Structure formats: structure tokens, C-alpha cells
Amino acid sequence: MNQHEPNDWKKYIIVLFITSSIFISGLWLSNYLSNKKIDQLKSIESSISLDLMSSEVQFALLEELSCKDVSTTVLSSELNSLADKISYSENNIGIENVDVISLKKYYSLLEIKDYLLMKKITERCGQKSIFILYFYKNDNCDECTKQGYVLTDLRQNYPNLRVYSFDYNLDNSAIRAMRSIYKVPDNLPAIVINGKVYSGFKTVEEIEETFPQLESIKVEEVTKPKTSTTNTIKNIINKVDTVVN
Amino acid sequence: MAKNRGYVRLLYHILFFLKLLIVLKNMDNMLYYMLVMEPVYTAIFYVFSFISVYVQIFFLMTYLEKKRHIVHHPENLELLNYPTVTVAVPCYNEEATIDKTVKSLLALDYPKDKIKIFLIDDGSRDNTWNIISGFDNGENILAFKKENGGKHTALNLALEKSTAEFFGCLDSDSLVHPQALKRILSYFQNDPKTMAVAPSIIVYNPKNILQYAQNVEYDMSVYTKKMLGFMGGIHVTPGPFSIFRKKVFDDLGPYHKAHNTEDQEIALRMQENGYKIDHCPDAYVYTNTPDSVMKLYRQRIRWIYGFIKNLVDYRRLLFKKEYGTVALFTLPSGIVSIIGVIFLSVNIVANIVRFLYHKIIQIQTVGLDSVLSFNYKFDWFFVSTKAVLFLAIILYILVIISVMIGRKMAEGKSGFTFSIFYFIIIYSVVAPFWMMRAIYNAIISKESSWTFERRITK
Numbered sequence: 106m107n108q109h110e111p112n113d114w115k116k117y118i119i120v121l122f123i124t125s126s127i128f129i130s131g132l133w134l135s136n137y138l139s140n141k142k143i144d145q146l147k148s149i150e151s152s153i154s155l156d157l158m159s160s161e162v163q164f165a166l167l168e169e170l171s172c173k174d175v176s177t178t179v180l181s182s183e184l185n186s187l188a189d190k191i192s193y194s195e196n197n198i199g200i201e202n203v204d205v206i207s208l209k210k211y212y213s214l215l216e217i218k219d220y221l222l223m224k225k226i227t228e229r230c231g232q233k234s235i236f237i238l239y240f241y242k243n244d245n246c247d248e249c250t251k252q253g254y255v256l257t258d259l260r261q262n263y264p265n266l267r268v269y270s271f272d273y274n275l276d277n278s279a280i281r282a283m284r285s286i287y288k289v290p291d292n293l294p295a296i297v298i299n300g301k302v303y304s305g306f307k308t309v310e311e312i313e314e315t316f317p318q319l320e321s322i323k324v325e326e327v328t329k330p331k332t333s334t335t336n337t338i339k340n341i342i343n344k345v346d347t348v349v350n
Numbered sequence: 351m352a353k354n355r356g357y358v359r360l361l362y363h364i365l366f367f368l369k370l371l372i373v374l375k376n377m378d379n380m381l382y383y384m385l386v387m388e389p390v391y392t393a394i395f396y397v398f399s400f401i402s403v404y405v406q407i408f409f410l411m412t413y414l415e416k417k418r419h420i421v422h423h424p425e426n427l428e429l430l431n432y433p434t435v436t437v438a439v440p441c442y443n444e445e446a447t448i449d450k451t452v453k454s455l456l457a458l459d460y461p462k463d464k465i466k467i468f469l470i471d472d473g474s475r476d477n478t479w480n481i482i483s484g485f486d487n488g489e490n491i492l493a494f495k496k497e498n499g500g501k502h503t504a505l506n507l508a509l510e511k512s513t514a515e516f517f518g519c520l521d522s523d524s525l526v527h528p529q530a531l532k533r534i535l536s537y538f539q540n541d542p543k544t545m546a547v548a549p550s551i552i553v554y555n556p557k558n559i560l561q562y563a564q565n566v567e568y569d570m571s572v573y574t575k576k577m578l579g580f581m582g583g584i585h586v587t588p589g590p591f592s593i594f595r596k597k598v599f600d601d602l603g604p605y606h607k608a609h610n611t612e613d614q615e616i617a618l619r620m621q622e623n624g625y626k627i628d629h630c631p632d633a634y635v636y637t638n639t640p641d642s643v644m645k646l647y648r649q650r651i652r653w654i655y656g657f658i659k660n661l662v663d664y665r666r667l668l669f670k671k672e673y674g675t676v677a678l679f680t681l682p683s684g685i686v687s688i689i690g691v692i693f694l695s696v697n698i699v700a701n702i703v704r705f706l707y708h709k710i711i712q713i714q715t716v717g718l719d720s721v722l723s724f725n726y727k728f729d730w731f732f733v734s735t736k737a738v739l740f741l742a743i744i745l746y747i748l749v750i751i752s753v754m755i756g757r758k759m760a761e762g763k764s765g766f767t768f769s770i771f772y773f774i775i776i777y778s779v780v781a782p783f784w785m786m787r788a789i790y791n792a793i794i795s796k797e798s799s800w801t802f803e804r805r806i807t808k
């Protein structure tokens with residue numbers, strides 16, 4: 106029998122080494138960019154936190170201001186886009202990732218703070234605002250996905266509608282408190298509208314029928330320009346300036 | 351002094367170990383992502399893409415190493431001597447193409463008294479016999495007619511009748527370049543250990559997108575085949591114009607049926623016996639390729655089916671180092687490519703289905719209007735940073751590099767061609783089907799015969 110050329114083991118090893126380096130670089134790059142994203146989320150959260158604090162200061166100053174000076178669309182757009190990014194990160198970086206979970210918890214706290222503040226402003230100034238608290242869970246809940254679509258759709262039609270979403274299973278004492286205050290059942294999805302709990306999936310029409318008030322904020326929105334966070338901060342600074350002077 | 355050096359070395363080792371620990375600690379985070387995200391899928395994907403990148407780098411390294419050894423023969427190449435050659439052309443219902451095929455053989459730049467052409471009609475039911483018997487001159491062109499028995503029987507008939515030093519076959523749907531034979535024979539003259547030489551197969555006159563896509567594939571295989579040639583790992587001596595020393599058949603016996611891929615089987619049999627197979631990149635053979643997806647599908651089912659069946663027959667070779675590259679590299683990477691393509695496509699299909707499912711639910715829930723009115727704003731944040739994506743990009747870049755090197759070797763053209771996209775898109779969609787079908791057929795042992803395929807394609 107003829108002999109084969111001897112195997113070039115050195116080459117097999119060198120190629121293995123090169124391939125491994127390429128692989129590790131790929132993994133490293135992915136890891137690096139994911140960390141960048143998490144940093145970006147953290148900075149968004151801290152800026153929202155700052156905005157919230159500003160709003161609280163603004164609210165504290167309310168007594169010295171008239172209600173018409175107070176902006177009511179402070180944070181919703183920022184919070185919503187943050188929500189999109191966090192839910193994307195859950196898929197892209199990992200639902201169990203420690204950083205993602207902590208970002209989500211912080212986000213939930215920001216939502217609660219925003220909700221409480223807006224509720225106070227609404228009560229104090231007698232505005233027609235509707236708040237929806239939405240409880241969902243991530244796994245095994247097709248109805249939750251559907252409910253998510255419904256709420257996104259409603260939010261597009263009624264930009265003044267405030268939807269706060271909470272992961273029912275998120276391990277956080279504030280969320281647990283919300284759950285027990287509103288007596289949210291574990292039959293998800295569940296929505297709390299102006300203090301009342303509705304469990305199970307609700308269509309757009311059902312929500313619209315239950316809350317004819319929605320119509321009024323829809324009309325309001327057409328005439329009212331949107332206010333961005335930066336504008337709000339400027340407003341606050343202006344107002345504080347006026348008060349001080 | 352020596353003692354001090356010992357301490358220094360120890361310290362060095364400790365530092366290295368610490369450094370390694372730090373690297374591993376960071377890796378931990380990385381591995382965490384790997385393990386948590388859809389672990390099984392991700393793990394499989396990593397294994398396949400690792401092996402695929404490995405294979406491509408292996409080729410690339412061989413190319414960089416051996417680039418200078420790729421011979422470009424001059425137009426007026428002269429051989430030291432001109433040995434006798436028999437070229438067998440087995441035909442079954444080839445009235446449309448046989449004329450051109452024979453004429454290309456007659457136009458070979460080779461002494462006429464040294465070459466014999468055997469035209470074997472394997473029981474055709476069309477006008478093939480009349481055409482080939484017209485070429486029979488009783489001297490160097492002989493036509494034979496036999497009962498239909500499959501391509502290998504036609505070739506074995508030619509082998510029995512051949513007395514020449516070299517034996518080759520030319521499929522009746524292919525044409526040879528006038529210099530092809532001389533160029534191939536120069537390899538035998540330069541290395542007495544070379545027992546067979548495969549040519550470069552090029553798509554003849556591509557007309558539609560599918561044929562341009564195949565052109566890219568054939569170009570790429572000119573490159574990979576040459577690299578396998580350098581490494582001694584060629585596993586197919588293709589039907590169109592591979593030339594053998596007659597000794598191969600005298601020693602190892604005639605062609606086998608080999609699940610209708612006798613050109614794979616003979617190469618594996620040669621590899622098993624340590625017979626060297628080389629590849630001549632500038633021996634061009636132009637072959638007619640399937641012009642419809644269905645025909646391509648049938649052709650590939652036969653190829654992959656043959657690969658699987660021959661692999662099973664020759665499984666004793668796998669991973670045995672004494673059989674060289676074919677056992678350690680070529681056959682394993684063939685297996686990985688089949689499973690990898692299927693796995694990847696199943697995954698892509700699953701993703702598409704999942705996406706559509708969610709879209710349908712969304713439309714059902716809130717209506718088509720609101721789904722369409724959703725205004726999407728581009729944000730870098732939503733560009734995926736999954737490692738899987740980077741690895742896929744690296745793999746595609748390596749494939750494109752292979753195509754470009756192959757194109758340069760096969761057609762002398764450099765630069766990028768859009769056909770690469772035809773290739774990537776068409777093959778990603780269709781290849782999984784023929785691979786799955788071939789595996790299915792292999793399991794139930796359903797053969798797609800040469801004659802059956804021809805009946806369909808004609």
C-alpha cells in the first residue's frame with residue numbers, strides 16, 4: 106500500500122489557534138457592545154431620575170405657580186422608549202442578565218414615581234388624565250403579548266394616556282406593594298385603570314367602551330403640542346427663575 | 351545564579367497564571383451570555399460556526415502558504431513525452447449535447463495517434479447512437495452500444511477495451527479546453543506518485559441567475575479543490591475529465607455502482623490505498639449546469655445522497671490519521687456542512703415563523719392599519735450585538751474571500767461579483783431541501799439514478 110503524506114499537525118494546531126482567536130474576538134466584541142448598551146440604559150435612567158426629581162421640585166413649587174404652567178407630558182415618551190430598549194435588551198442580552206434585571210427594577214421604580222407625581226398633579230390641577238397600570242409576565246403568556254399590542258396601539262392613538270407596565274414576577278418590594286394595594290390577581294394580563302382592576306385580555310374596543318374619558322384626551326392631544334423632557338427642564342428652570350425673582 | 355533564574359521563571363509562571371485567571375474571570379461574563387441565551391441552540395450554533403470558520407481558515411492558510419506553487423501553464427506547453435490516453439464518453443439520451451462534447455475532444459491539442467476516444471451508448475432511446483456511430487472511424491474514435499446498465503458499466507466497458515497508459519472520462523454534457531489534457535498530464539510527469547488529476551470545472555455559458563449562482567459555487571470549488579490537492583485530501587474525481595493512471599484500475603479494480611456517484615467512490619478507494627490525487631486549476635472543463643431549480647435539486651440530491659452513502663461505506667476512514675487529510679478534514683467537514691446547513695435553515699425558518707406568528711397576532715388584536723402605521727425610527731441601540739451575528743458575518747466574509755480567490759483561479763477575474771449574492775441567497779434557500787431529502791433518501795435507501803435524472807432533465 107502507498108503511504109499518505111504525513112499529516113501537518115502543526116497546521117491543524119495553528120488554524121485552531123487562529124480560529125479560537127477570531128471566536129474570542131467575536132465574543133469579546135459582542136460582550137463589549139452589550140456592556141455599552143447597558144451603560145447607555147443606565148445613563149438614560151439616571152437622566153430620567155433627574156427629570157423626575159425636577160418634576161418633584163416643580164410639584165413642590167406648584168403652590169406658588171398656577172396649574173396652567175405645569176407640563177403634564179413630562180416623561181411618558183422617554184419612559185416608553187426606555188421600555189422598548191429594556192425589552193429589546195431582554196431578548197438581545199439575556200432575560201436573566203443581572204444588569205438587565207437591575208435596569209428593569211430601576212425602570213419600574215421610575216414608573217411608580219412618575220405615576221404618583223402625575224396623579225397628584227392631575228388631582229391638584231383637575232386635569233383629565235387616564236393612567237393605566239399594566240401587569241404582565243414574560244413566559245407563557247400569549248395574552249400578555251396581545252395586551253401589549255393593544256396598549257401600544259392605544260398609546261399611539263392617545264399620546265396623553267399614561268401606560269405603566271410592570272413585570273408581575275419582578276422581584277422588587279415596590280412592585281409587590283403595588284400588587285397588593287391594587288389587589289392584582291395572578292391571572293395575567295391585568296390592567297388597573299384609575300384604581301380599578303381588570304383581569305384578563307381586553308381589546309382596544311373594550312377599553313375604549315369602558316373609558317369614554319379617553320375620547321377627551323384624544324381631542325386634547327390634537328391641539329396640544331408635545332413637550333419634551335429638555336423643554337420641561339427648561340420650563341422648570343424658567344419657572345424657578347420667575348419665582349425667585 | 352542558576353537558582354535565581356529558577357525563581358524568576360517561577361515568578362513568571364505565577365504571573366502568567368494570575369493573568370490567565372483575570373482573563374478567565376472576564377470570560378466568565380461572556381460565557382454567561384452563551385449559557386443563558388437559548389443554551390442548546392447557541393451551543394450548537396457555536397460548534398458549527400467554529401468548525402466552518404476553522405475549515406475556511408484552513409483553506410486560506412493553505413492558499414497563502416502554497417500560492418507560489420499554483421502552476422499557470424503557458425499556451426504552448428510541451429510535454430517531455432506524449433503517453434497514450436483513452437477518454438471514455440458514456441452517454442444516455444444525449445443527442446442534444448454529444449456532438450459538441452466529441453468535437454471538443456477532437457480539438458484537444460494532443461497527438462492524434464496517442465489518444466483514443468471511446469463513445470459508449472448506454473442503451474439510449476433517442477438518436478444518440480446515430481450521432482456517435484457517425485464519429486466512429488475505426489481508428490482512434492470507436493463507438494460502442496450496450497444494454498442500459500448505468501454509467502459505471504459504460505466506463506468499465508471502456509476500461510476493458512483500453513490499453514492506454516492513462517484513462518479518463520468525459521461526461522457527455524461537458525466540453526474540454528484544448529489544452530486541458532496536456533496540462534493535466536504535466537502533473538503526472540512532474541510527480542510519478544500522482545495517480546489521478548482532477549480538472550477545474552466551470553459552468554458552460556451561464557444564462558440565468560441560477561446558473562450564475564452555480565458559477566460562483568464552481569469557482570469556489572476550483573479553489574477548495576486545489577487546496578485539498580495540496581493537502582492530499584481530494585474526495586471526488588469528477589466525471590468530467592478527471593484523468594487516471596490506468597494502473598489505478600489495474601490495482602484497485604474497475605468502477606463500482608457506488609450509489610450513482612462512482613466518481614466519489616473511486617476517489618475514496620484511491621485515498622484508502624494512499625494513491626495521490628492532484629488538481630490542475632487551469633485544465634478547464636465547461637459543463638452544462640441545471641437551468642432550473644428542480645433540475646438542480648435532483649442533481650444535488652444525487653450528489654449528497656452519494657456522499658452520504660459512500661461515507662457510510664468508507665466510514666472506516668473517518669478520523670484515522672493514517673488516511674491523511676481526507677479522513678481528518680475533508681469528510682468530517684462535509685458532514686458538518688450538511689448538518690450545519692440544515693440546522694441553520696431550520697433555525698431561520700423557525701425565526702421567520704415566529705415573526706409572522708407575532709405579526710398575525712398583532713394584526714388580529716389591533717388591526718392591520720395600526721400595525722402598518724407604526725413609525726419606525728432608526729436607533730443603533732436596536733442593532734443586534736449578539737455574538738452569533740458577528741460570527742455569521744465573519745463566516746460570510748470568509749466565504750466571499752473564497753469565492754474571490756476561486757474566481758481569480760478559475761476565470762482570471764479579480765474583484766467582487768454580484769453573483770455571490772445570487773449564490774448565497776439561492777443556496778441558503780434551496781440547499782437545505784436537497785440536503786434533507788438526500789438524508790431522507792439515504793435512510794430509506796432510495797436511489798436517484800443517473801438515467802432517471804437524465805430523463806427528468808432532458
